[in-house]
Amino acid sequence: xxxxxxxxxxxxxxxxxxxxxxxxxxxxxxxxxxxxxxxxxxxxxxxxxxxxxxxxxxxxxxxxxxxxxxxxxxxxxxxxxxxxxxxxxxxxxxxxxxxxxxxxxxxxxxxxxxxxxxxxxxxxxxxxxxxxxxxxxxxxxxxxxxxxxxxxxxxxxxxxxxxxxxxxxxxxxxxxxxxxxxxxxxxxxxxxxxxxxxxxxxxxxxxxxxxxxxxxxxxxxxxxxxxxxxxxxxxxxxxxxxxxxxxxxxxxxxxxxxxxxxxxxxxxxxxxxxxxxxxxxxxxxxxxxxxxxxxxxxxxxxxxxxxxxxxxxxxxxxxxxxxxxxxxxxxxxxxxxxxxx
Numbered sequence: 001x002x003x004x005x006x007x008x009x010x011x012x013x014x015x016x017x018x019x020x021x022x023x024x025x026x027x028x029x030x031x032x033x034x035x036x037x038x039x040x041x042x043x044x045x046x047x048x049x050x051x052x053x054x055x056x057x058x059x060x061x062x063x064x065x066x067x068x069x070x071x072x073x074x075x076x077x078x079x080x081x082x083x084x085x086x087x088x089x090x091x092x093x094x095x096x097x098x099x100x101x102x103x104x105x106x107x108x109x110x111x112x113x114x115x116x117x118x119x120x121x122x123x124x125x126x127x128x129x130x131x132x133x134x135x136x137x138x139x140x141x142x143x144x145x146x147x148x149x150x151x152x153x154x155x156x157x158x159x160x161x162x163x164x165x166x167x168x169x170x171x172x173x174x175x176x177x178x179x180x181x182x183x184x185x186x187x188x189x190x191x192x193x194x195x196x197x198x199x200x201x202x203x204x205x206x207x208x209x210x211x212x213x214x215x216x217x218x219x220x221x222x223x224x225x226x227x228x229x230x231x232x233x234x235x236x237x238x239x240x241x242x243x244x245x246x247x248x249x250x251x252x253x254x255x256x257x258x259x260x261x262x263x264x265x266x267x268x269x270x271x272x273x274x275x276x277x278x279x280x281x282x283x284x285x286x287x288x289x290x291x292x293x294x295x296x297x298x299x300x301x302x303x304x305x306x307x308x309x310x311x312x313x314x315x316x317x318x319x320x321x322x323x324x325x326x327x328x329x330x331x332x333x334x335x336x337x338x339x340x341x
Contacts, residue, residue: 005292007069015064018057025053055306062306066299071292078124080144083281084193085126086274087142087186088115090157091200092131093173097159098201098233098245107228108159111199114226114267115157118197119149121271125278128186129153132200133164136177138186144286173204179212182219194221195277201229202250202261209257222277225261226270227251 006012029050036043096108105113119127126142127149140152164172178196181187187194196216202225216223233245254261262270 003073003075005071005073007071009068011067011069012064014067015061018060018064021053021056022050025050052310055309059303059306059310062299062303066296066303068296070295070299072295073292075287077285077287078144079283080286081125081278081281082284083191084195084278085128085142085187085191086118086122086195086197086278087128087130087181088118089130089132089136089178089181089196089198089200090115090139091133091173091198092157092159092161093133093164093201093203094159094235094240095173095201095203095243096228097235097237097240098243099236100230100233102236107201107233108157110264111226111228112153112157114199114228115153115197116150117271118274119146121275122278124283129157130181130186131157131162132173132177132198133160134172134174134177134205135165136180136184136186137162142187173200173202175204175207175209175212178223179215182216182221187221192220193277193279193281194219195274196221196223197274198223198225199228200225201245202227202254203229203245203247204250209254209259213258223259224270224274224277225251225254225259226264226267227261228264230264 029046033043090108090111092108096111097106099106115129124144126144128142129139129149129152131137131139139156140149143149175198178198181196182194213223227250229245229250231245231248235243251261251263260273262273
């Protein structure tokens, strides 16, 4: 489905100026035709007489349309799942700045790429994004529009964006807020299948993993933790040079409490688990609009065509002077001259 919209529709009234030269040309053409009939002269081609007025009218018309700033919106349909939603919680604490060497991808960058990969691996599944420090805050509620998802992922997610709640520990990550995803309506109320994907280095404060898991399971939420962490990683910012990777066995307590937890070397099994948790289900077709195509530049360029016709030499395109009326005095003079030859 295509929609044509105008940002400034009243600006199109400029095109009405093109009616003036055409009206003048038609009036002159009428008078000239009467005179030629009286003298018995042949009629010149109509196209030759109206070429310049019509070119001038087209010039004003195209400029008027360009001033109205039209845009074309192309709508397409896509399918979206109605029974499932996924929230991707991205750790945004400062420890996610760690990398194996200067210039190598940092933890948060690797997590972002995996989140982007999730969108391609789960077509049609509504995905949302949130930040995780010592609180869980939404970036984006679940949507099946990949453009919106990737835009938020690129423009919103970053270290301490937003920062954690007031604390003296700037490296803080806490998993306790994960149990709030249901009560705070991160998911739509009518969705029965919910998946929470946590992308973190799991350098967290101590928490009751079993209690958080039970809170999630009571609301039908399946949690999955993917850890982006390697031993020996460090932060190369001068202000954080003292940081070193900690908690090498952080996944063991999670797995012992029943959490599905995967290391960075197990991304393929993690994807298989998430696809299984999402499963299959009913879908519906929804319309979405692509980016608008601005037509004003093309119309302005098209106006160069009638402009070139107007500036061509008179031998190539008749001018308005060719429509000058033949006056009765000129007619009488022509007859008097022919009678005395």
